[in-house]
Amino acid sequence: MPIIEQLINTLMMKGQNNGKMQMAVRIVAPAFEIIHLLTNQNPIQILVDAIDNTGPQEDSTRIGSQGTVPELALVEQVAEAAEAHSGVACNHWAMGGKGVINLAKALIAACEGPSNKTFKFLYELDQPLKAKIEKIALEMYGAQGVSYSEEAKSQIAAYGKQGFGGFLIYMAKTHLSLSHDPKLKGFTFPIRMIKMSAGAGFLYSIVGEM
Structure with missing residues (x-):
């Protein structure tokens, strides 16, 4: 389906002969399975709805070589549809630490959220x-x-x-x-x-x- 092809193309790595298509498919296929298991809904329809919710499609403002605003919003929407805490775009590759500030804030918020009140580490530091x-x-x-x-x-x-x-x-x-x-x-x-x-x-x- 064209919409699935577009999603895979968005996720593919740059370069030639690097197995990028197979790697992208390995991301998308399990994600769709998880979405179906968690929501009992058609994951393709969820993807379509996510695209509809990303805002005005005429806004194709490009963010460096990272992608366009709608493309980034699409990935974020798919992440949230899969019940991730949030989807956050980052461009550390271009801006260094400044490029992951929003990601760090989202991670802190997730760690401090109510779902983590029962969280415990796998082992204690003072163990042998x-x-x-x-x-x-x-x-x-x-x-x-x-x-x-x-x-x-x-x-x-x-x-x-x-x-x-x-x-x-x-x-x-x-x-x-x-x-x-x-x-x-x-x-x-x-x-x-x-x-x-x-x-x-x-x-x-x-x-x-x-």
Whole structure:
């Protein structure tokens, strides 16, 4: 349908032979499924309604090379139709920090909203490093257990002794799956080594062959 093609074209990355069409389709198709599940309505009709609500279509004011006002409003409307807290356009690529001020304000508002009164972190900062890693692997990724290389074990012990045990934990792993296989459950999560970004205040686990 032309309207779907236009949405996909709007989302596509610039450049040649970069898989931009497939990437855009992978964004739009799941979004439509979510909209249908949450609203029990035709997602295409919701998209049409969103376009109707974006304001005067003759306003095609271009914002740098980021797009036009109606295009940005369309993306924001689709986000809100999918029950996101809000949809906010940003142009940090051109303006640096100033380009994400509105996004930061929207994020703060979402964090302070009534729906987050029951929010809690996955782990406490004062938990041991291994406990944090295993909390992420088992509860977020669905692993059955975690294995540590000898190097990772010695690094965990050293960071703890040096007073970095209260740092946040990040995972450096493949982006293609929660594991290496989307159908895999009950797997062992292999930690190969632990590195530190002291200035940022976090440790990151190198998972598998990443």
